[in-house]
């Protein structure tokens with residue numbers, strides 16, 4: 001029985017993780033649940049799964065809320081390090097999960113990571129902590145999970161990985177049309193149902209650049225060996241090419257529960273009747289297109305920031321989080337996301353030594369700068 005802590009349990013990935021746990025109650029025990037502001041849903045989850053610990057950002061203001069007996073508030077950093085915790089599912093958004101993730105790695109825990117921003121900000125540090133403390137990072141994102149699955153059982157190194165991208169909500173728009181798109185339109189993802197931030201990141205392809213950065217660190221893959229191709233059907237989740245030219249693809253209907261379940265049970269696979277199955281006849285055409293740089297200017301600057309390292313990927317992530325937040329509040333336009341991020345990166349200084357303190361400091365600076373740029 002695996003002891004699980006879920007950080008971000010009320011978000012999209014958190015809820016789907018609990019759906020898997022609900023389907024296999026004999027395999028897991030929920031040690032702790034952490035949420036941001038959705039205290040009501042957290043209460044429901046606590047009543048169903050009976051964790052020993054919970055954490056909720058908005059709890060102190062509602063401390064008259066009565067949690068069941070035997071369930072105590074505990075900071076995320078402490079619940080991930082608890083002796084009963086075997087695996088931590090990091091499904092938080094943005095940088096909230098950074099400190100607890102590093103803490104979990106330092107305690108040698110398995111970390112199922114859905115919050116790719118953590119690797120964007122602190123990829124080198126996270127990999128180092130994992131190595132030093134015998135911890136493992138299991139990708140929960142569908143593309144890195146696909147690469148991970150394709151690499152199973154191979155003794156030879158991959159010669160190339162090909163990450164697929166749906167192209168997001170605006171694949172068929174012209175660059176001119178993008179100026180006036182609304183948050184509502186940006187949130188209509190053609191193939192995936194996800195949280196708001198990542199759905200907008202899919203429309204700008206920022207999310208895809210994050211996945212390239214994530215794959216670079218998780219699989220120790222040189223930048224020049226990572227390609228991205230538009231695949232509108234989201235059936236092939238990514239591909240790996242080997243030295244003999246053979247290419248393995250991992251396929252399946254777009255449903256996050258599969259990569260979540262794969263990470264939870266790794267190295268075993270289990271049958272789950274509630275997951276959708278692939279039907280070749282109903283998916284007669286799987287197509288590919290090149291990524292059109294004019295349509296997705298965020299992709300290139302994000303990738304450059306990732307390659308440059310130091311303070312750049314941290315500033316990238318912070319500026320994107322600020323810009324997407326403002327776009328969702330209809331305070332800036334869709335194309336302003338690129339403007340805010342690129343101008344923040346232009347102003348960034350390459351001074352960050354990669355320590356958690358300097359990561360947090362850079363993040364704080366970049367958020368403030370991005371807000372100023374957005375307001376200008």
Ligand code: MG
Nearest residue numbers: 141142143211
């Ligand atoms: Mg993904």
